[in-house]
Structure formats: structure tokens, C-alpha cells
Amino acid sequence: MGADTVVTLDGSVLGQPVNFDDAAAMLRRLSGRVHSVVSSVCVIAPDGRREVATAVSRVSFATLTEAEIREYIHTGEPFDKAGAYAIQGAASRFTELRRGDLDTVVGLSLRRLTAALRRLGYPLPLVVSLPRRAVREGKLAHASLRAVPVRAHPH
Numbered sequence: 001m002g003a004d005t006v007v008t009l010d011g012s013v014l015g016q017p018v019n020f021d022d023a024a025a026m027l028r029r030l031s032g033r034v035h036s037v038v039s040s041v042c043v044i045a046p047d048g049r050r051e052v053a054t055a056v057s058r059v060s061f062a063t064l065t066e067a068e069i070r071e072y073i074h075t076g077e078p079f080d081k082a083g084a085y086a087i088q089g090a091a092s093r094f095t096e097l098r099r100g101d102l103d104t105v106v107g108l109s110l111r112r113l114t115a116a117l118r119r120l121g122y123p124l125p126l127v128v129s130l131p132r133r134a135v136r137e138g139k140l141a142h143a144s145l146r147a148v149p150v151r152a153h154p155h
Contacts, residue, residue, distance in 0.1 A: 005107045007083030014083045024075045026084040032063035034082040035083070039104045051119050053112035057100025059087060064094060082107075090151045 009029055017023035023044065040054040065070075078084035085091040087105045103110050105118040 001041065001043045001113070003041040003091055003108045003113075005037060005082045005104075007035055007037050007143040009033065009035040009130065011076055015076055016082055017084045020073055023078040024069050027064060027069045027072065027078070027134060030061045030083060030085070031069070032061060033100060034058055036052040036061045037083070037105045039101070039107060039109050039112075041108065041113050043113070043120060045120045051107070051116035053116045055101060055109035055112050057102075057104040058098040059105055060096045060098050062094040062096075068094070 007026075007030070014026050014029070014035075017026055035058070037057045038054060038058055039057075040052060042050060042052045044050050072085075072094075073079065075090050077086050077089050077091065085095065087095045087097065087102065097105060101109060101111060104112075
């Protein structure tokens, strides 16, 4: 499975910024505007069959001052994010989901992934299982996650 997300504005694609100035330029362009976020996923089955699914969401930005742009970039958050922001992080203060799913903006549309898996003959998605000790000790943020297949029970 592979997935990627881009931000689009006025026909331009905004990927991940390469440096501070690039991040600042992207945030200036997005400031006070509504843009699209496009997230695609491709799943390849063991036999080579492929399913590709794409989702589009719309996000609005508050108008940002130069000081706010600098402050946000100094958090380090923009540097591995399409469009130089993370709606689920510090950018939640100045972004708003207008249309679509939040998981599309975060980077992986779980609904599209689930649909692609089903079309390939995998009727249920993987479920994340937390180690019991991590749950007991309240260390969920540091727990190593295990993906376990969910098996459908015959009726």
C-alpha cells in the first residue's frame, strides 16, 4: 500500500516545503483562502491486482500575519507536510475543514483505503491491536502497535 497527499491552490500543487522560505511562501499563499487537499492510495494485492482511490477535501485558512507564519514555521511542523501545515496539529488554530473527511487532509483516507481493500477481496480492514501491558500502564503513546487481520465469522 502506498499513499500520498498534495495541496492544490489556483491550479498549482503544493508539496512539502524544502526550507523555511518555501514554507513561508506556501503559508502566505494559503492565508485567507480556501484550497483543496488531494489524497490518493494504491493497494497492490499479492497476485498483482491494483486498486487506486482518491479523495478530495476543502480547507480554509484564516488570514495569517507574518509573525504568525514565522511562529508556526519555528514549531518545525510544516517541514514534512504537503502545503506546509498539519490540520491535526498546531495549524488547527487557523485552519477549518470545509468539505470532505479530516483523514484525507491528515494524509490517508481510511474510507478510500477500506473500499480499495474490499474491491480486492479483503472485506475488512486491519485493526490495530495495542499490547495489553501498554494499556494497563497508560503508555499508549509509546506502545508498539501490531496490525492483526480481522476474520469474518461464518453466519
